Amino acid sequence: MSLSASAAAPGGFRGVFALGGTALPVYGFLARLPAALCPIGTLLLINDRDGIGEAGTVAAALWLGQALGGPVIGRLADRRGHRAVLLLACAANAAVLAALVAAVLGGLPLAARTGLAVAAGLTVPQIGPLARARWARLAGDDRALVGAALSFDTTLDEVGFMVGPALAGILAVTVHPASGLVLAAVLIVVFGTLFAVHPTAPGPTPQTTAARGDVRLWSPGLALLFAMAVLQGSAWSAANTGVNALAESAGSAGSAGLIWSAMAVTSSVTGFVTVARPGRADLTVRLRRTIAVQALLTLPLLAVSGVWGAAFAVAGIGLAVAPHLIALFGLVERAAPARRMAEAMTVTGSGLLLGEALAAALAGPLAEAHGHRAAFALSCVATAASAVVATAAAGRVRGLRLSPARTASPRFPSPDPLRSSRD
Numbered sequence: 001m002s003l004s005a006s007a008a009a010p011g012g013f014r015g016v017f018a019l020g021g022t023a024l025p026v027y028g029f030l031a032r033l034p035a036a037l038c039p040i041g042t043l044l045l046i047n048d049r050d051g052i053g054e055a056g057t058v059a060a061a062l063w064l065g066q067a068l069g070g071p072v073i074g075r076l077a078d079r080r081g082h083r084a085v086l087l088l089a090c091a092a093n094a095a096v097l098a099a100l101v102a103a104v105l106g107g108l109p110l111a112a113r114t115g116l117a118v119a120a121g122l123t124v125p126q127i128g129p130l131a132r133a134r135w136a137r138l139a140g141d142d143r144a145l146v147g148a149a150l151s152f153d154t155t156l157d158e159v160g161f162m163v164g165p166a167l168a169g170i171l172a173v174t175v176h177p178a179s180g181l182v183l184a185a186v187l188i189v190v191f192g193t194l195f196a197v198h199p200t201a202p203g204p205t206p207q208t209t210a211a212r213g214d215v216r217l218w219s220p221g222l223a224l225l226f227a228m229a230v231l232q233g234s235a236w237s238a239a240n241t242g243v244n245a246l247a248e249s250a251g252s253a254g255s256a257g258l259i260w261s262a263m264a265v266t267s268s269v270t271g272f273v274t275v276a277r278p279g280r281a282d283l284t285v286r287l288r289r290t291i292a293v294q295a296l297l298t299l300p301l302l303a304v305s306g307v308w309g310a311a312f313a314v315a316g317i318g319l320a321v322a323p324h325l326i327a328l329f330g331l332v333e334r335a336a337p338a339r340r341m342a343e344a345m346t347v348t349g350s351g352l353l354l355g356e357a358l359a360a361a362l363a364g365p366l367a368e369a370h371g372h373r374a375a376f377a378l379s380c381v382a383t384a385a386s387a388v389v390a391t392a393a394a395g396r397v398r399g400l401r402l403s404p405a406r407t408a409s410p411r412f413p414s415p416d417p418l419r420s421s422r423d
Helices: 012-020 025-049 052-080 082-105 112-124 125-139 143-173 179-197 208-215 220-249 254-276 283-302 307-335 336-369 372-392 393-396
Strands: none
Touching: 012 025, 012 125, 012 143, 025 052, 025 082, 025 112, 025 125, 025 179, 025 254, 052 112, 052 125, 052 208, 052 220, 052 336, 082 125, 082 208, 082 393, 112 179, 125 143, 125 179, 125 220, 125 307, 125 336, 143 179, 143 208, 143 220, 143 254, 143 307, 208 336, 208 393, 220 254, 220 283, 220 307, 254 307, 283 307, 307 336
């Protein structure tokens, strides 16, 4: 479907599926599932053998590697096309994940495991951010359709973070603590490849002045959105570490993934509702409201003392997560130049991961020394700080406008003659 044709597409779910067909969301979902499997799988595997302190260190290294590698992969995808970049990243990531599992099971030193975790993060194919860039490109200038597509894709992330931790937890208990990472490697090879070669994959950007990077990526609005992403990632990671510490102290370490998936259940529901009924509120208003609600819903974590209480608390937090991320990435799409959309999406995604890495490095030792409530307190602080930033920066974020590079429909080359087909 061409960009001009997208203007006539129906809205909501029908409009999204008219853009990319049914295969694209399926491939994209299964290819990004490893992003949800790997962090909790790493925590479960290393916590089972060496304790939450070392588990937090290695998980933080994985997130840090992904935060550093994400923008590089995004920029290469903008310049070289999604297909070649994703195929190489998928193969490399699966190989490094296999090496990480072997290193942990083989009892290699912490430094070796940490180095492999960084390499695993650096090679993550960035399916989620690149999928959002692809949807935004397919939707063209239809703002309602862009919003529906980004909302739908963000909700797929939340469904993935429901299924991923649950799968990791179940596999850790019923099969082996390493099975979550093994499954992640298989999924990224199979479905990452299918996502890469799908006919909707953008080809290389023409080597014009704009394509060489002279189009400015950063703006005050995008920098503020990046800061909020860092704080959001910190809130998640600290809460996740607290859940793992609580589950371990209760003698049920494998239940951590199931507890954490409660957040994704409620987040997925509110995400799909947002796609179906987006409402009339401006994205900046929605951003401030949803992070404020999330800050309030995070406070009950401080009173949690058992696994059921933790499950109910994180489920409550999930009510605000997807609507917040939908507003966040919707504003990123408006702030970013079209020719650097994949890079902008991966930069913002790296902000989430950077926050997760920083919080994991801090929350793991805190939980080991002072218990799960110390990690939960860190989560509350991060969410409250994000709400303060959203309120204080309201004027700058509200002022986001399409840059000159966004005012005209960009001309993207077709990846191949099958460009107009849909699976």
